[in-house]
Each structure stands twice: as structure tokens, then as C-alpha cells.
Amino acid sequence: xxxxxxxxxxxxxxxxxxxxxxxxxxxxxxxxxxxxxxxxxxxxxxxxxxxxxxxxxxxxxxxxxxxxxxxxxxxxxxxxxxxxxxxxxxxxxxxxxxxxxxxxxxxxxxxxxxxxxxxxxxxxxxxxxxxxxxxxxxxxxxxxxxxxxxxxxxxxxxxxxxxxxxxxxxxxxxxxxxxxxxxxxxxxxxxxxxxxxxxxxxxxxxxxxxxxxxxxxxxxxxxxxxxxxxxxxxxx
Amino acid sequence: xxxxxxxxxxxxxxxxxxxxxxxxxxxxxxxxxxxxxxxxxxxxxxxxxxxxxxxxxxxxxxxxxxxxxxxxxxxxxxxxxxxxxxxxxxxxxxxxxxxxxxxxxxxxxxxxxxxxxxxxxxxxxxxxxxxxxxxxxxxxxxxxxxxxxxxxxxxxxxxxxxxxxxxxxxxxxxxxxxxxxxxxxxxxxxxxxxxxxxxxxxxxxxxxxxxxxxxxxxxxxxxxxxxxxxxxxxxxxxxxxxxxxxxxxxxxxxxxxxxxxxxxxxxxxxxxxxxxxxxxxxxxxxxxxxxxxx
Numbered sequence: 001x002x003x004x005x006x007x008x009x010x011x012x013x014x015x016x017x018x019x020x021x022x023x024x025x026x027x028x029x030x031x032x033x034x035x036x037x038x039x040x041x042x043x044x045x046x047x048x049x050x051x052x053x054x055x056x057x058x059x060x061x062x063x064x065x066x067x068x069x070x071x072x073x074x075x076x077x078x079x080x081x082x083x084x085x086x087x088x089x090x091x092x093x094x095x096x097x098x099x100x101x102x103x104x105x106x107x108x109x110x111x112x113x114x115x116x117x118x119x120x121x122x123x124x125x126x127x128x129x130x131x132x133x134x135x136x137x138x139x140x141x142x143x144x145x146x147x148x149x150x151x152x153x154x155x156x157x158x159x160x161x162x163x164x165x166x167x168x169x170x171x172x173x174x175x176x177x178x179x180x181x182x183x184x185x186x187x188x189x190x191x192x193x194x195x196x197x198x199x200x201x202x203x204x205x206x207x208x209x210x211x212x213x214x215x216x217x218x219x220x221x222x223x224x225x226x227x228x229x230x231x232x233x234x235x236x
Numbered sequence: 237x238x239x240x241x242x243x244x245x246x247x248x249x250x251x252x253x254x255x256x257x258x259x260x261x262x263x264x265x266x267x268x269x270x271x272x273x274x275x276x277x278x279x280x281x282x283x284x285x286x287x288x289x290x291x292x293x294x295x296x297x298x299x300x301x302x303x304x305x306x307x308x309x310x311x312x313x314x315x316x317x318x319x320x321x322x323x324x325x326x327x328x329x330x331x332x333x334x335x336x337x338x339x340x341x342x343x344x345x346x347x348x349x350x351x352x353x354x355x356x357x358x359x360x361x362x363x364x365x366x367x368x369x370x371x372x373x374x375x376x377x378x379x380x381x382x383x384x385x386x387x388x389x390x391x392x393x394x395x396x397x398x399x400x401x402x403x404x405x406x407x408x409x410x411x412x413x414x415x416x417x418x419x420x421x422x423x424x425x426x427x428x429x430x431x432x433x434x435x436x437x438x439x440x441x442x443x444x445x446x447x448x449x450x451x452x453x454x455x456x457x458x459x460x461x462x463x464x465x466x467x468x469x470x471x472x473x474x475x476x477x478x479x480x481x482x483x484x485x486x487x488x489x490x491x492x493x494x495x496x497x498x499x500x501x502x503x504x505x506x507x508x509x510x511x512x513x514x515x516x517x518x519x520x521x522x523x524x525x526x527x528x529x530x
Contacts, residue, residue, distance in 0.1 A: 052414055076420035088415040090408050101408050104401070105420035153420065 001064065003028045003157065003188055004049075009058035011041075011048050018044045020212040021058070026157065031179070031189040033199040033220060035233055036209035042192040043085055045209070046161050049190075050082040051075045063156070077105045081155035085162045085192075087146040091135030095126055098134050098145055102152030111154065119148040122178065140171035147178060157188040164195050176202055196233035200224040208233075241373055242495045243488060248379040248448065250487020251386030255441040256464030257471070257479035258393065259434030265410040265474035266430045269328070272335040273314060274438060275461015276342035279454060281307045281439030282357065282446045283350055289358055296360035304439040311435025312428050314338055320424070339458070346454035354453050357446035382444045389437060390480050397476060402429060410474065459503075463490075466510040472520030481521060 002025035011019040019041050026032045034042050047053040049060055051072030060068045067075055076082075081102075090098050099119060103112045120127035123144045129137065134145055143163055150158055160179065164172040172195070180202050183189045193199035200206055200220045208216040208229065216223065223229050256278060263271045284306045288299040318338050322331045363377030397403040408416040409426045417423055445460055446452050463486060471482025489509055493502040513520060 050418060052417065071422070072417035073420045073422045076418065082418045084415060084418060088412050088418075090411050090415065092411055093404070093407060097404060101404060101416075101419045101421075104405065149419070 002026060003063060004190070005059075005061040006045075006049065007059045007061075009045070009048060009060070010056045011044055011053055012056050018212055019048070019055075022209070022212070022214055023058075024207045024214060024217065026188060026190055028188055029183075029186065030204045031183045031191060031202055033196075033203035033206040034190065034192045034209060035194075035196040035199055035206055037233075038194070039211070040209040041212040042209055043161055044212075046082065046159050046190070046192055049075075050080060050159060073105075076153055079154075079156035081150035081153045081158050083146045083150045083158065083160040083163060085165065087139075087142045089134040089137070089142050089145050089149065091133065093134055094131050095134055095137070095145055096130040098149050099126070099130075099152050102149035105153055112152070115152050115154055119151055122151075122181070123148050140167050140174070143167060143171070143175055144178070147175075147182075151182070151187075155187060157190065158182060159190045159192075161192045162194060163191070164193065164198065172198065196229070197224070200229075238495075241375075242491050244375055244379060246488030246491035247484055248382045248487070249491055250467075250484035251382045252441050252445045252448070252483075253460065253464045253467045253487050254386050254480045254483025255389055255437050255444070256460060257468040257483045258389070258476060259438050260465050260468040261471070261473050261475060261479040262406075262430050262434050264468070266406055267315075267319070267323075267427050269319060269331045270335060270465070271314075271319075271431075271434075272332070272461070272465070273338035273342055274434065275457040275459075275464065276339050276346075277307050277310060277314075277435050277438040277457070278442040278445065278460065279346060279452070279457030280310060280342060280442075282442035282452050282456065283346060283355075285360075285439070285443050286355060286357055286446070286452060287350075289360065300360070300440070300443055303443065304436045307439035307442075308432045308436040311431040311438070314435075315428060315431040320427075339461075343454045343458070350454065352454065354451045357450040357452050359447045359450060360443070361447050378444075378447045382448065385440065385444060386480070386483075389440070390476075393433075393476055402426070406430060463503075463506055466506060469510060469520055470513050472523030475520070475522040478520055478522030 004026040007023050009019050009022040010017065022045055034045060036042050044053060048055050051070055055068055059066060062078055062080060065078065067078060090101060099116060103115060106112050125141055126145055126148055134142065137145060163175050167175065176198055179189060179191065191199055191203065200223055203220040205218065206220045206223050207214050259274050260271065263269065281303045285299045285303040288294045288302055289296065318334050319331055322334060325331060359378060361378045361381045363381050365377055366375045366380065397406060405416065405421045405426050408419060408421055409423055413423055464483065467482040467486040468479050470486060471478025486506060490502050490506050493505040497505065
């Protein structure tokens with residue numbers, strides 16, 4: 001059984017249908033990329049998955065539990081952390097307070113301290129700036145904070161929405177390195193990216209979304225050589 | 237010497253405004269709405285306490301506690317019944333109009349239950365007056381208790397918001413509701429908690445207000461409510477220290493205006509202050525200018 005099973009998901013914004021029977025699966029330990037153009041429904045899919053948007057039809061099962069109608073704050077407790085598009089760090093809170101917010105659902109103080117130490121080890125820059133307000137960080141640092149914050153909940157699966165958006169090429173490489181390390185650490189990764197080339201290069205499998213439908217899926221290394229993908233998303 | 241005495245009275249009245257303004261500002265910060273029924277919750281609190289005192293002859297402290305409890309429950313119920321269904325409404329006007337509706341509902345309910353005649357409030361503050369400067373300056377016990385209560389509430393709230401987990405959740409919800417949900421914060425519970433705190437404080441404000449100005453009618457809460465709203469905007473709506481400073485400054489302006497200019501136009505002066513603040517610094521004294529990095 002897959003860790004995450006999404007079946008025939010339909011989501012509407014008012015009368016406009018954003019997702020039309022989206023189905024996909026994520027297995028434990030995989031890195032899955034969800035690629036597609038602007039407005040294809042990538043972010044909508046993630047928001048529905050983590051409870052920010054209601055699904056009109058379809059089901060989402062996580063580790064055998066139906067989370068389709070579960071409120072967002074409960075889904076975090078299930079072990080899914082969401083790094084939202086545009087990072088959305090709490091700019092008025094310090095870096096440390098942001099990380100503490102990431103561990104909001106955790107009760108065990110010792111475990112929180114361990115997670116914090118791990119996050120600081122992974123992102124030394126966050127430790128250097130722990131008392132600084134998050135709003136004063138650079139875009140790349142904010143992305144690191146958003147990822148560190150998500151890792152603070154010790155998730156089984158981490159969902160990332162456009163982590164490379166608006167970052168300089170150096171930071172983009174760094175962020176993808178980190179995603180690979182997170183995955184190597186045993187966390188399952190569901191990645192939404194417009195940078196399809198980068199995403200496919202680290203993913204195991206990928207799904208291609210087009211105007212609310214999955215139009216293609218397969219092994220990432222096959223898709224990266226697929227002619228239609230090359231043309232539409234890789235700019236070749 | 238009379239100036240100092242006016243000043244102290246102003247701080248005292250301002251402390252009441254500050255306590256009310258805290259409710260406005262917290263609810264605005266977290267639920268992003270103006271709860272114009274907040275002033276009327278004060279009135280309900282005052283009636284509850286008065287009824288318990290005169291009707292049941294209850295111990296004043298217990299009466300105030302029950303009054304706070306009543307208002308807390310009232311605040312939570314108002315939010316659940318009237319505002320929550322409109323949380324995702326396309327227009328923020330809907331919830332504003334609803335708030336005004338709730339305000340009328342509370343006033344008219346009080347009118348039905350307690351009648352239209354003015355009730356005289358029993359001052360429950362037993363703290364003695366203090367005489368200073370060879371008896372030239374007298375500070376009443378009510379004034380002292382009001383100012384101290386306001387300071388205690390203020391410090392308590394600051395500690396709560398900055399040092400506790402639910403407080404941090406409030407800050408997170410106030411900044412980004414969706415992101416807070418993704419952290420595992422129950423937004424509905426956080427908003428309820430905010431209404432609970434604000435309304436509980438409103439009961440305290442009601443008792444303090446009526447102790448200083450002991451006439452209670454179903455409309456008693458309306459004007460202080462509006463003035464506290466002005467105070468919250470003055471200080472920067474959404475900011476807790478802003479509500480405190482705004483409230484106290486407004487109280488001072490009102491009392492000095494009454495003393496030196498005219499008691500008829502004192503209220504006009506208060507609202508003129510709002511207009512000037514909005515023209516000069518639309519975010520208020522402590523208003524946040526959040527700059528977002530994309």
C-alpha cells in the first residue's frame with residue numbers, strides 16, 4: 001500500500017473547477033515531483049492534501065487513514081509537513097520562534113530540542129541568525145527557515161511548494177541539495193516545481209499536471225527524456 | 237494642582253479605554269474584523285455584576301468573576317454564531333454589518349431584561365482615597381484601582397502573548413492564518429480564545445467604568461466602545477502596547493478637553509484626534525508596516 005493515495009480529487013474555486021479527477025500515489029521513501037505550468041493545479045493539489053482547501057469529490061488516504069476531510073492542524077499531527085509557496089515564514093517572529101512554531105504539535109521537550117539541534121546542524125545559517133526577525137532574512141534564508149520549520153514537526157512526509165521560486169541559481173542548487181539530504185534521511189518528499197529539469201533530476205517518479213488533470217506520469221529519468229516534456233517544460 | 241488632578245483622571249479614564257481597546261485590537265489582529273459589539277459586552281458585564289450585587293447580595297469579587305465568566309461565554313457564543321459563518325465571506329463588509337447588528341441585539345436584549353431606566357451602579361471598590369500635597373490633590377480609590385488593574389492586565393497579556401504557546405499561536409495566526417494552520421495551530425480555537433480574553437476583559441472594563449461613572453443604561457457601552465476603537469486605531473490597531481498607549485492618551489485628551497476647552501465638545505475633540513491620526517499616520521502610533529519579501 002502506498003503511503004499517500006490520492007484518488008479522483010476534484011476541487012473547485014467557486015464554480016471554477018481547478019482539479020479534475022487527480023489521482024496519484026506516493027510510496028514511503030520516494031521523492032515525487034509534481035510538475036506543470038502556472039495554473040495547472042499544482043498548488044491546489046498540495047493545499048487540498050494538507051487541508052487548506054476542501055475537496056468536492058475524491059479521497060486522500062495517508063498511511064491507510066482517510067484525511068480528505070481532516071482539518072489542516074490535524075493533518076500536521078498525522079506527519080505531513082507543508083512548506084508553502086512563497087515560504088510564508090512569520091516575519092514578525094524570530095527565527096527561533098518560527099522553528100518553535102514548526103514544533104507546535106510536538107509535546108516532547110527532549111524531542112523538540114533534538115529536532116532543533118538537527119535543523120541547526122543542517123542549516124547553520126539559521127543558528128547564526130536565531131534571534132533575528134524572520135522578515136529580515138534573505139529569500140534563500142527564508143526558504144531554509146521554511147524548510148527547517150517544517151522539519152521541526154519530525155514529519156514522515158514533507159510537501160514542498162516551489163522551493164526554488166525567486167532564488168538565485170546558487171541558492172537553487174543548495175535547496176535541491178538539501179531536499180536530497182532530507183530524502184536520504186528517510187523523509188518522503190512530494191515536490192511541486194516549475195523548475196522541471198531540477199525537479200526531475202532528483203525525483204524518483206513524477207506526475208505532470210495540465211489544466212487540472214494528470215496527463216503523464218512515470219519514472220523521472222524516463223520523463224526527462226520524453227520529447228513532449230522536453231518541449232513543454234524543459235525548454236529544449 | 238488641578239492640572240495634575242485632571243491628568244490623573246484622564247489616565248484613569250484612559251485605562252478603561254485601554255482595557256476595552258485591548259479587546260478590539262486583539263480581535264482585529266487575529267480575526268481581522270472589527271467587533272463593533274465589543275462595547276455592548278461591557279454593558280452586559282456591568283449589568284450582570286450589578287444584578288448579582290443587588291439581587292443576590294453576592295461578594296463583590298465573586299460577582300466580578302462571574303461577570304467575567306458571563307462575558308467570556310457571551311464573546312465565544314457571539315463569535316461562533318454570528319461571525320464564524322462569515323469568516324470566508326467574499327466581502328469584509330458582511331461581518332462588519334453583522335457586528336453592528338449584534339451590537340443592537342445586545343442593547344435591545346438588555347432593554348427587554350433590565351428596562352430603559354438608568355440604574356445606579358454600586359461602587360464596589362473599597363480602596364481608600366489618597367490625599368497628596370497637603371490635601372490639595374486627592375486621588376480616589378477607584379482611580380488607583382483602575383490604573384493598577386489596567387497595568388496588571390497589560391503586563392499579563394504581554395507575557396501571555398510572548399511567552400506562552402497559545403500566545404505564540406495567536407501571533408502566528410495574526411500574521412498568516414494559513415501558515416499557522418500548517419504548523420498545526422487550530423485557528424478556530426485560537427480565534428475563540430481571543431474573543432474569550434477580549435470579552436472577559438470587557439467585563440472588568442464595565443465594572444471599572446461604572447464604578448467611576450455610576451449610571452448604567454443599555455447604551456452605556458456604546459460610546460466607550462467607539463472611543464476605545466478610536467484608541468485602538470490611534471495606537472495602531474493590532475498592537476497590544478498600542479491599545480494601551482492609545483487608550484491612555486485618549487483618556488487624557490478627553491478629560492483635559494473637558495476641563496480646559498468645553499465639556500460639550502470633548503467628544504468631538506476625541507474624534508478629531510482620530511481623523512488627524514489617520515491623516516498623518518494611517519497605521520497609528522505603533523502600527524505595523526509589514527514588508528514582505530518575495
